[in-house]
Amino acid sequence: MQKTAAKFTVKYVQVVDEKGNVDKKLEPKLSDKELRDLYKWMVLERTFDNTAISLQREGRIGTYASSLGEEAVHVGSVFATKDTDWIFPDYREHVAFLMRNVPVKNLLLHWGGSEDGMALPEKSNIMPVCIPVGTQTLHGVGSALAMKLKNQKSATLTFIGDASTSTGDFHEGLNFAGTFVTPSVIIIRNNHWAISVPTVCHDSEWGGCQTRAETLAQKAIGYGFEGVQVDGNDVLAVYSVVKQALDKARDGKGPTLIECVTYRLGPHTTADDPTRYQDPKILKSWLEKEPLKRFQLYLKKKKLWDDKFEAAVKAEAKRIVNQGVADAEKHKPQPTDMFDFVYKNLTPNLKEQRDGWQS
């Protein structure tokens, strides 16, 4: 006897297409103000990003990871959270911090080489930048389990990159999430690249890629919960799918994995040169699909965008970012701080070393 033991499908969601046309059935119910806010946050992230790249080139901050092209993933998903939900970023979601009331100054201190940047304000409910890829999947799931144990009606939103799906912690995290039915939403920012290695395997049988799976979303199926693929350059699609997933999580109905398909329009970091490995024609095709342009077209059709609005939004973003630059450049880290926050109280070793440093 032979039969189909199980069968699965993976949903793909797009709300606004590349020309700004909306699928009315899927369009989320957001006010004009909320729609304009989504746009403002995306402009703020891009303005921050441009400034950070300039600062890096001038030697005023260190190596920096650009968010160019991925704004809809960050803004759409964080916009769908409640303040009591916790966010577990990796290192590209700059605007997630800003949306949680973390000043621009803190981000620039972080990228400028000071731990003081991630001394985050109370109740921002966001974890610091996480550099070891995939590891934060488990922190998001563990925190979600804690929320469930404490009977809180909140959830966690974790960001990982496409290459994180190759790590053990990603799989252990998904398995714990499925096993304990945790209120977790895990976002994969599939930007197609892990530095120089593309996500999808094509012809070669000798590596050079992360996975031979058709989608990254389908990896959730192996752990007993839903994976959804979303147009990651469509802020409304990201918002809608994440909102539904968070509502489901807070309702006790478990985790969701969401693959947001986008494209890294910049280098991996300012230390990387993508012309060594990237086909410029493909880059050009994705530039045409970039998220701000698309949302602008949508807002224009709704008469929520014009040149005057654009100028005002850009000016305000510049003002916020420039203020952050000025604040960050005034800041001087205290050398003794390197000893003082290792443990709650100084150990005898650290006391001796701290005293030695000062004398």
Added chain:
Amino acid sequence: MAKLTIVEAVKDALDCEMARDSSVIVLGEDVGVDGGVFRATDGLQKKYGERRVIDTPLAESGIVGTSIGMAIQGLKPVAEIQFDGFTYPALDQLFSHAARIRNRTRGKITCPLVVRFPYGGGIRALEHHNESPETYFVHTAGLKVVIPSNPYDTKGLLIAAIRDPDPVIFMEPKRIYRAIRDEVPENAYTVEIGKANVLREGTDLTIISWGAMVRETQKAADAAAAQGVRAEVIDVRTLSPCDWDTILASVQKTGRAIIVHEAPHTLGFGAEIAARIQEKLLLYLKAPVQRVTGYDTPFPYFKLEDAYLPNPERIGKAIDQVMKF
């Protein structure tokens, strides 16, 4: 007062803290229904339920990474890793995150958790079940490392570890899990993390040890006493933070020091103790500091483990050496 073994003292400490503080959560492989492969959590799931004594999937990085997430939210996870050699898949989570979250956020977010596991050789176990990995943890800024050698300290130190504001690695000497039975108070009490214990006073030399090696050291000290050599024996108890004052005061008095541990020789914690002694006490020393340790080999399969582990005879030889120098 009940007479308890070390493994019973572990359970007693967990029971006391779970009863006192509802944020204490025990998790790990087989800790629930089975009560742990050594029975260190026996009966706790029955008493506190499956929400507080959690059988996890078999994934050590997952257990520790999930515990970090729980600690961030204000719970007190006490994670069991089943054996010493299986802590290695979780090292990234411990080194890169648990140890650093306080510093990375300049104290705004903290990660107080306990990772406890049975460690060390001497029980005729399979490969990967005999490791003494304390050096890795002591070398990592942000972790505390605690190793009891008797039932009383086990209960007091584990309660102190659970109440500690920082992540604590709690290593239990499985070889003597059931070898000693001591009077242990029924109520909760703490033994301070950061304080060594002078187990025996002496004037001729100082022998410094921890965990299961403390018993071997005491046997060697007994044999030396029969020869008229009075050894002072120090149980370090907490390797990080380490009680240097007690160790250095003793060596200053005796002028001779031997360190005994079952971890490999090179860069074992004995190397740090020896270095400190020469930094601070060179002119007080009557003989070079000696180390009696495991060898720089993988821990051998059990036919050869007795040849590997320090024993009273090897410690006795070192005593002769420093006394005759």
